[in-house]
Amino acid sequence: MTSNNSSGDILVHIDSTFAAGKRFNPIDLQTHLSGDTVNFELTTEKLIDSLENFDIRGQLIPHSKGYNLTLSDNLLVMLGTRWNIDPKNNVVLGNNYFSMDNMILSDGSRRIQLDDINNNKGVSLDIGHFDMDIINSVIKYDKMKLGGLTNVGFKINDVFQKEKEISCNINIPSFTINGDPYGILNIDLSKSKTLPVDAHISIGEFLDIKGTYDDKEKILDAKIKLKDAPITILQYLLKDGIKDTDGYIDADLSISGPVKDLNIKGDGMVNKGKTTLVYTGVTYYFDKQKLKLTNTAIDLNGAQITDQNGNAGTIKGGLTHNRFKSFGVNASISGNNVVGLNTTKADNPDYYGYGVGQLSAEFIGLFEKVDMKINAVTGPGTRLFIPVDNSQTSINESFIKFVTKDKKGQPVLKKPFVVGGINIEMAITITPDADLSLIFNEAKGDIIKGKGRGNLKIDITRQGDFEIFGDYEIEQGEYLFTVALLPVAKPFVVERGGRITWTGDPVNATLDITANYQTRTSIKPFIEEYLSSASENTQALASQRSEVNLKLKLGGTLFKPDIKFDLSFPNLVSDVSTLADSKLRLLKSNELELNSNAMSLIVFNAFLPSNRVADVFGAAGLQSAGINTLSEFLSSQLSVYITNLLNSALEEDGLISGIDFEVGVRNNNLSFGNAATNNIFPDEIEVRLKNKFRFMDERFSLNVGGNYVFQNQGITINQVLPDFALEFLLTEDRKLKVRLYGKYDIDPISITSLREKYGLGVAYRTEFGNMVDFEKNVKNKVSEIIDK
Numbered sequence: 001m002t003s004n005n006s007s008g009d010i011l012v013h014i015d016s017t018f019a020a021g022k023r024f025n026p027i028d029l030q031t032h033l034s035g036d037t038v039n040f041e042l043t044t045e046k047l048i049d050s051l052e053n054f055d056i057r058g059q060l061i062p063h064s065k066g067y068n069l070t071l072s073d074n075l076l077v078m079l080g081t082r083w084n085i086d087p088k089n090n091v092v093l094g095n096n097y098f099s100m101d102n103m104i105l106s107d108g109s110r111r112i113q114l115d116d117i118n119n120n121k122g123v124s125l126d127i128g129h130f131d132m133d134i135i136n137s138v139i140k141y142d143k144m145k146l147g148g149l150t151n152v153g154f155k156i157n158d159v160f161q162k163e164k165e166i167s168c169n170i171n172i173p174s175f176t177i178n179g180d181p182y183g184i185l186n187i188d189l190s191k192s193k194t195l196p197v198d199a200h201i202s203i204g205e206f207l208d209i210k211g212t213y214d215d216k217e218k219i220l221d222a223k224i225k226l227k228d229a230p231i232t233i234l235q236y237l238l239k240d241g242i243k244d245t246d247g248y249i250d251a252d253l254s255i256s257g258p259v260k261d262l263n264i265k266g267d268g269m270v271n272k273g274k275t276t277l278v279y280t281g282v283t284y285y286f287d288k289q290k291l292k293l294t295n296t297a298i299d300l301n302g303a304q305i306t307d308q309n310g311n312a313g314t315i316k317g318g319l320t321h322n323r324f325k326s327f328g329v330n331a332s333i334s335g336n337n338v339v340g341l342n343t344t345k346a347d348n349p350d351y352y353g354y355g356v357g358q359l360s361a362e363f364i365g366l367f368e369k370v371d372m373k374i375n376a377v378t379g380p381g382t383r384l385f386i387p388v389d390n391s392q393t394s395i396n397e398s399f400i401k402f403v404t405k406d407k408k409g410q411p412v413l414k415k416p417f418v419v420g421g422i423n424i425e426m427a428i429t430i431t432p433d434a435d436l437s438l439i440f441n442e443a444k445g446d447i448i449k450g451k452g453r454g455n456l457k458i459d460i461t462r463q464g465d466f467e468i469f470g471d472y473e474i475e476q477g478e479y480l481f482t483v484a485l486l487p488v489a490k491p492f493v494v495e496r497g498g499r500i501t502w503t504g505d506p507v508n509a510t511l512d513i514t515a516n517y518q519t520r521t522s523i524k525p526f527i528e529e530y531l532s533s534a535s536e537n538t539q540a541l542a543s544q545r546s547e548v549n550l551k552l553k554l555g556g557t558l559f560k561p562d563i564k565f566d567l568s569f570p571n572l573v574s575d576v577s578t579l580a581d582s583k584l585r586l587l588k589s590n591e592l593e594l595n596s597n598a599m600s601l602i603v604f605n606a607f608l609p610s611n612r613v614a615d616v617f618g619a620a621g622l623q624s625a626g627i628n629t630l631s632e633f634l635s636s637q638l639s640v641y642i643t644n645l646l647n648s649a650l651e652e653d654g655l656i657s658g659i660d661f662e663v664g665v666r667n668n669n670l671s672f673g674n675a676a677t678n679n680i681f682p683d684e685i686e687v688r689l690k691n692k693f694r695f696m697d698e699r700f701s702l703n704v705g706g707n708y709v710f711q712n713q714g715i716t717i718n719q720v721l722p723d724f725a726l727e728f729l730l731t732e733d734r735k736l737k738v739r740l741y742g743k744y745d746i747d748p749i750s751i752t753s754l755r756e757k758y759g760l761g762v763a764y765r766t767e768f769g770n771m772v773d774f775e776k777n778v779k780n781k782v783s784e785i786i787d788k
Contacts (some may be wrong), residue, residue: 001488005183007035011028014028027043027044029041030486038059040059041056054075054206055074057072063094066094067094068090069090078752086104088101097120099120106248110128111127111129112125123156124153124156125152127151129151143367151170151172161193164191166189169186171186171628172186183204184204185201187200204224206229207224208227217258226253228271231246232246237367241363241372245275246273246275248271249268250268262295273286273287279424280340280459284306285306291318296321297319297320298320301317302316306742312338313359318330329367333361337379340355342354351384354382355380356381358379359376372424374424376426376512377431380433380699382434385436388507423460424460427456432453432475449474449477451472451474456502457469457470467506474513478515479552490517492516494513498513500513508557509558514553514554517552518548518549521601521605523546525606527576527579530579530582532585534579537574542576546572548568565598567584567597567598634729692695703725704724705723706744722742723743725743736762744757
């Protein structure tokens, strides 16, 4: 500070300031006094987040009413733009008096204006065209971003009175939350001297709040009315858990009492509502369902929901809160024949599908940290898929790698599937109603498909860990076996009793599966070394084509399967059967040779004799094998395509609930024992057809098909070999069934005649502790059927 008789200077430096919990940067105030005139300058840099530069200069001189204040050269940068003060500004301050002229601050679009009112005793503040985004930086609530250009009008009728009359109006013509429009937001606040603050808040035509607040006693009394209010706000709060939310709420609510101990109550109705659970992909609908509001909950107990098929479930519990703070959920959904899963590989690459059945889902926790527990028993129509291989693995193992890059040319790393703020725990009881597919190579159709029984526990943590526990026993299934680098796709039928066991790692499940592939080929190459001393009749029978069952035993783990083969000959007779059994016993001691013959059957549809290996590389052998392999591959892919096409065309509630179509063409020409003829024209063409029609929610099925066989081996054979199987599940739990079947085959001795085989059987499958329990269960099931 410096001074003399007629002038002086004052410099004030404030190093740091704390107010309202915030720290402000240094402020400098410099004044120069000359006679009765004071010139001042107030400067700072980055005072707060939204005020980058502040450099205000002005002059204070005496006035008949008191003092006259004018602001001149200034540099004011806030909210990202430069602001200017009207150069004609003028303020007069006096005893119980002030006036303001042209006190306008503007950045060209936004505007702040101060005026005097009520005969120079009051003040009004008008703020125009301010974006609500300013509020977002203050409240810092990431779930909801407010938007819209805001206009504010604020008045104090007499600033010199102790008990002031205040009024305020806030208007947002186009109010938005997270970019979604909600109409006009209008807030009117007024206070008349000793009376409480009176408030009226409205948003669009769906929210109306009227109330009072006693600022001395800290008491609130408000009435809230909702009419067709959108419930999408729940999606903002639960954005990691739900999507595609829609619907409306009608409600009358009241909030009253001391601010520290408010009493909240009300009733309402939810109309035309729906929401989709993100991690199950299922959309649920609810209409005309009641809700009740309390201090701690939005109670939905007893409300009914329906899935996409119209099946009903019941809600217990609802949303939780602590007087509109700390929102969470404590609710469960339960029902029979309810859809519980409806996802694709794009939604979740670890597991996906369509699940319907008995369902109980529980949701507990704050919105930021929800625990989801699902218990489900699968019903008809359930299809679950667990991919073992995926496109990322295939690319990594390739010589050529495809890399996605951003605009700057940098590689974009694929984000792993990670669950956000939700823990998911699923306990699934799988019944034979469900189809389970293990996908080894989706592009080639290398998939194990089956029906069976099992109990699986799937855990997905909010940290992104994914584990499966439990086992699955196959009752019936199929496996399309493929060979790397070759167009080979052979359909194997999975035997009942195969088991898959998970102990945590989804890909490291233990396999114990047996599958069978049936073909027709000549046995002669297989027993070539035994035929030199055999009779002519035995040699002739060995040359005929007959059924061969190739058994595939799949062990190891999903990540590293262990494949072994075995052979059987169901229709061989006389000495040929004995010689084949002798050769098979010998091969079982040499796994390499056994596997070589198995692969020869799969690829070439013929046995590979150890003393005629060179025949494989003959022109006729390779050409015939190529024709056979390609024809089977194309027909298997055609079968998959037609099956999918037929099922997609079926109506959901139609008589036929599913169709499995299978057609195969096989050229049985290649027989290494006769390959020296170099004849590429087929000795036998086999066309097989197998169709399965599923009726009455898959309780009744009809398998119909057969083979067409053309042979030309001295005796021309041109036969159709039909087969059929009727299967009906007698009970709703699908444990008791009856099966009728019939089958035709070529007689291996006479060649020209057919053998017929028919059968009728009843089967009951269940779990029991002892034979007494088993007998009791069977009698009860039979009695139920008779009573019906």
